[in-house]
Amino acid sequence: MSTALVAAGLLVAAGCGGDDGKGGGGGGTVAGFNPPKIAPLQSLGKGEGQVNLVAWAGYTENGSNDKSVDWVHPFEKQTGCKVNAKTAGTSDEMVTLMKTGQYDAVSASGDASLRLIASGTVAPVNTALIPNYSDIFDDLKLKPWNSVKGVAYGVPHGRGANMLMYNTDKVKPAPDSWKAVFDPASPYKGKITAYDSPIYIADAALYLKATQPALGIKDPYALDQKQFDASVNLLKQQKALIGEYWSDATKSVQSFKSGDTLLGTTWQVIANMAKDAKAPVATVLPKEGATGWSDTWMVAAKAQHPNCAYQWMNWIVSPEANAQVAEYFGEAPSNAKACTKTTDKKFCDTYHAADDLYWTNVHYWNTPIPQCLDGRTNVKCVDYSAWTRAWTEIKG
Known part of the structure; x- marks a missing residue:
């Protein structure tokens, strides 16, 4: 974890995930909560050449803060999707920015995600189009802050207590x-x-x-x-x-x-x-x-660059990129295979990445409704x- 990152704005205020009472519980169903019906992307097409993201500080590093920390340029080179990232300081700011319709995806926190879902600002995610989703820890999938009635609305990124x-x-x-x-x-x-x-x-x-x-x-x-x-x-x-x-x-x-x-x-x-x-x-x-938090990448319902957004979501939870961002930011990665890619080989032990029992006692932030x-x-x-x-x- 870089001190420079904190100085650059690691405030992560007002919420990065809550659940049905246990970190490992729940299926995302909230009685009486019926978000707008929006169809997820059905198939991937050619990338649109760019993607506009709203993210917490430290989630879209391109080498400008630290030359040795860059997982954006490799993504751009591989996909042809140029990353345009807007750093947000609070969940409220993220919600406001996403509602402008100018952004394709957001690293939403638990106290923002249900607001984005309820307003129809974000769409369900077709996880079949995200190959790396299969390697994400099961106790982060289909949770009350990233799903509704068994429908996934995002891709888990990282977590902490x-x-x-x-x-x-x-x-x-x-x-x-x-x-x-x-x-x-x-x-x-x-x-x-x-x-x-x-x-x-x-x-x-x-x-x-x-x-x-x-x-x-x-x-x-x-x-x-x-x-x-x-x-x-x-x-x-x-x-x-x-x-x-x-x-x-x-x-x-x-x-x-x-x-x-x-x-x-x-x-x-x-x-x-x-x-x-x-x-x-x-x-x-x-x-x-x-209490604790679990961040989720969510895609805008009216994303102008949906194909690049999906490619970004798959990339940021790939073992290599997920390990880099987790280690830089200071959080447990969401991809189980990321633990073999961290520079510090004890990193995942320190952050309890694979300790299921530990997380059952963590109540991830959620949006009270x-x-x-x-x-x-x-x-x-x-x-x-x-x-x-x-x-x-x-x-x-």
Whole structure:
């Protein structure tokens, strides 16, 4: 993982995947959620000469940031499709850009994907036209953030968990529960950090799922009003413990290194950077599980260059390219064969790429919608716009 990448914009804010409660579960069916009927591409034709992409920073590297990191030019040479990439800083920006109709594909995150599907902005994907799809880990396929009723709407790209990181010199005993960041009596008051995004409400919901079973929370992204209010109240109580909310990976590393922050949520890539910076930190996947993210390449319903878009999706999840982007960005690759192609031969072990049991405890980010993602039909769930308003209130 390159520090230059972070400086270039590895903020990946507001959401990169949620599910039916477990990382490995679900078939994507949401009761009452019926997106527009759009036919997927039936056959591949000749490439149109270019493809316009919306992507997270670090997903479309062409050597301009680091001469040794380039999987775009080899794609262009092989396919004749010139890549025109627009880097987006948030999921909201991705949704807005895709709705202009100027882009062919997007590396959508879980809190954007259902919005894109519901609006008819993206089309189902014909996976038969993507040979490398067969090598993608099964527990990433046909999930609630990249499919609807068994129909695939995208190609999984990579994933990661939101870990609990702590200062090994100051935080003792080592924590094994999210209680460490929610306990009002915490001795680390003012030294705790939390992810700065409305989707962090799901972290509170996940903790309540384990500690207050009477609330009946099954999926941290499917909250009825009572469950939602309990989660928001927990975060309002936590506010007194928070030293800072983070969205910038570089600043998070600096805060842990300086000792201003002693524990809180993080990504594995940030933990690795902090260790490289000689910060005394370690990470743990708490006993309650964790939230996480899984990114998906989706194709525009009205793509002007659909053939090149499909060729790009096949390329970016090929073993070689998927290994390069995963290692550069700092995430688990989606293609199982990518693990044999990484420069660091222990990379996939570090990121738990093939550890099915590990991912069953990761609840990937998803888009909260009124149709409850946990399958309930007798109540309405709180949608993402309300999550956004509540987050503003929580932070004050």
